[in-house]
Amino acid sequence: MIHKTSGLLLLPLTLIFLDFILISSLANPTPITSLNVLTYGAKPDGSKDSTKAFLAAWEAACASPNPTTIIVPKGRFLVGNLVFQGNKCTNAPISFRIAGSIIAPEDFRVIASSLQWIMFDGVTNVSIYGGVLDAQGSSLWKCKNSGGKKCPTGAKTLLFTDSNNISIYGLTSINSQKFHIVIDQSNNVKIDGVKVSADADSPNTDGIHIENSHSVNITNSRIGTGDDCISIGPGSTHVSIQGIQCGPGHGISIGSLGRSEDEQGVENVIVSNVDFMSTDNGVRIKTWGKDSKSFVRNIVFQHIKMKMVKNPIIINQHYCLDKPCPKKESGVEISNVRYEDIQGTSNTEVAVMLDCSKDKPCTDIVMGNVNLVLQMVNGSAQASCNNANGLANDVVVPFTPCLKRDLLLT
Numbered sequence: 001m002i003h004k005t006s007g008l009l010l011l012p013l014t015l016i017f018l019d020f021i022l023i024s025s026l027a028n029p030t031p032i033t034s035l036n037v038l039t040y041g042a043k044p045d046g047s048k049d050s051t052k053a054f055l056a057a058w059e060a061a062c063a064s065p066n067p068t069t070i071i072v073p074k075g076r077f078l079v080g081n082l083v084f085q086g087n088k089c090t091n092a093p094i095s096f097r098i099a100g101s102i103i104a105p106e107d108f109r110v111i112a113s114s115l116q117w118i119m120f121d122g123v124t125n126v127s128i129y130g131g132v133l134d135a136q137g138s139s140l141w142k143c144k145n146s147g148g149k150k151c152p153t154g155a156k157t158l159l160f161t162d163s164n165n166i167s168i169y170g171l172t173s174i175n176s177q178k179f180h181i182v183i184d185q186s187n188n189v190k191i192d193g194v195k196v197s198a199d200a201d202s203p204n205t206d207g208i209h210i211e212n213s214h215s216v217n218i219t220n221s222r223i224g225t226g227d228d229c230i231s232i233g234p235g236s237t238h239v240s241i242q243g244i245q246c247g248p249g250h251g252i253s254i255g256s257l258g259r260s261e262d263e264q265g266v267e268n269v270i271v272s273n274v275d276f277m278s279t280d281n282g283v284r285i286k287t288w289g290k291d292s293k294s295f296v297r298n299i300v301f302q303h304i305k306m307k308m309v310k311n312p313i314i315i316n317q318h319y320c321l322d323k324p325c326p327k328k329e330s331g332v333e334i335s336n337v338r339y340e341d342i343q344g345t346s347n348t349e350v351a352v353m354l355d356c357s358k359d360k361p362c363t364d365i366v367m368g369n370v371n372l373v374l375q376m377v378n379g380s381a382q383a384s385c386n387n388a389n390g391l392a393n394d395v396v397v398p399f400t401p402c403l404k405r406d407l408l409l410t
Helices: 003-028 051-061 138-145
Strands: 032-038 045-049 066-074 077-078 082-087 094-098 101-103 114-121 124-129 132-133 156-161 163-171 173-174 181-184 187-192 195-197 208-211 214-224 230-231 235-245 252-257 266-277 279-290 296-310 311-320 335-348 350-355 362-374 383-384 388-392 403-405
Touching: 066 311, 101 335, 138 252, 156 383, 181 187, 187 296, 208 214, 208 266, 230 235, 235 252, 252 266, 252 296, 266 279, 296 311, 311 335, 311 362, 350 362, 362 403
Parallel strands: 032 066, 045 077, 066 094, 077 101, 082 114, 094 124, 101 132, 114 156, 124 163, 132 173, 156 181, 163 187, 173 195, 181 208, 187 214, 195 214, 208 230, 214 235, 230 252, 235 266, 252 279, 266 296, 279 311, 296 335, 311 350, 335 362, 350 383, 362 388, 388 403
Antiparallel strands: none
16 A cells, blocks of 8 residues: 555656646746847947957857847947858857948958958858848949959858858848858758848849859848849759849849859759849849850749849840850750749840750740730830740740640640
């Protein structure tokens, strides 16, 4: 009887102890450390250099075993080149909560010499919430546009390289010297609700550039700039782009690809629910006229609206900026590209241009429910098609002669 009583008492006591542990863990979750850059000497006056303060805050966050939030309060914080290294971090989550603006020096040469302004190198589990990054690049644009021979290439505003599990929410990037946001050799990246702005004549100011990266999702963002709103470079796979307003700019581009022979390809890309407004291009694939083992495949462009776009749909396999242009055909293989539910107006007569390679013709091009009309009152939009093969499985305007009609629809 004593053993039975002890056993009966032991079970409830064990359950009570386990409940106590559970309640304690819920009541006392892993603490989040908050670090304010002001504590490390940053000044919100827009004139004192706060570079060291930001780096000191990062060093403390990097060493913390607990999740850490770096707070950038209201104000204007002047910083030079910032490099946040992740090789010594504990990999506990680090987030930046930015209420104010981070600004670059007015003298564009200060950050242009290092090719990037703010870089995260080899980090894991890093998030950025809100804030404004102002690279003050207008003076460099003027230098380039005036034909200055001593103008530097310029710095990318925000670069993530060799990084994993990155999130960027509600960030605004303005006046970048070159690309605004660059994702390079990184995986599992989420970009949502960002705003990118630069003058329409600002050279090479791509909004978001992706290269050698896997699983990148860009959603609900407004991008207006002097180059591609979003550009997808070699080695990019599983990229999803949805809910974008693009303009001004050069549209959304895959490429340019094939500049080197052993370059990696691009595959599994979805571009959906995008509004293009007065852009030079809409959805574009561009490759160099050179020998290459690269490829573009498994691409979907769908649910897209064009308003006064110069080149709404374009594949250009004779892309060239280096004069004189090579006379070779592109070796990049383009296959399985779908255009679905694309509507709107073209500023030029040729609304659809499929200019593919003689050596590597485009294959499995599929168009359905495409309706692009000429913005002008008189005249109709046209299609130009070379070395492309595929299927038109629904209404396609303008008629694209190289695509076979689905026999079920005739």
